[in-house]
Amino acid sequence: MTQTRTVTPEQDIALLTRSIELATESRARGDHPFGALLAGPDGAVLLEAMNTCGSKGDRTGHAERNLMTQASIAYAPEFLAQCTMYTSAEPCAMCAGSVYWAGVGRVVHGMSEVALKALIGPDPENLTMDLPCRAVFDAGQRRVEVVGPLLSRESAVVHEGFWEGL
């Protein structure tokens, strides 16, 4: 039987804060400062992931895409439809696509893709697109609920001084 989502707004903030901590850990180990986690219908943390663009030399190694690969191997789409992905920054088009194809039903994100683009600029390491994840989900045949941007300031802090140095 599929569990119904009961996660509360207070849990949303706590879990989004955890994704920002993962972004800080990602930066500390030499990767880009992004983190993401998957929470079950009741808000229990099921999986966590960080960016691996630097450590694995994989330019598609975004935190959310790494998480969705793990999620789609570990869980059935009927269950993932009741789960939420929390991510320190709005998912890019590739990551939003991976959320859609894995079957996750809800996304809560930190700073917006537009704000990220303004913050990073034309850095060749991260040519941020100008495409909200809602636009990607709206093109699909399955509903993905999006909540965000939330904690915009907190999620931007982890990028401070990072991109200028690359």
Ligand SMILES: Nc1nc2[nH]cnc2c(=O)[nH]1
């Ligand atoms: N949202 C997001 N954007 C990125 N841009 C480069 N890497 C990432 C990532 O891991 N997540």
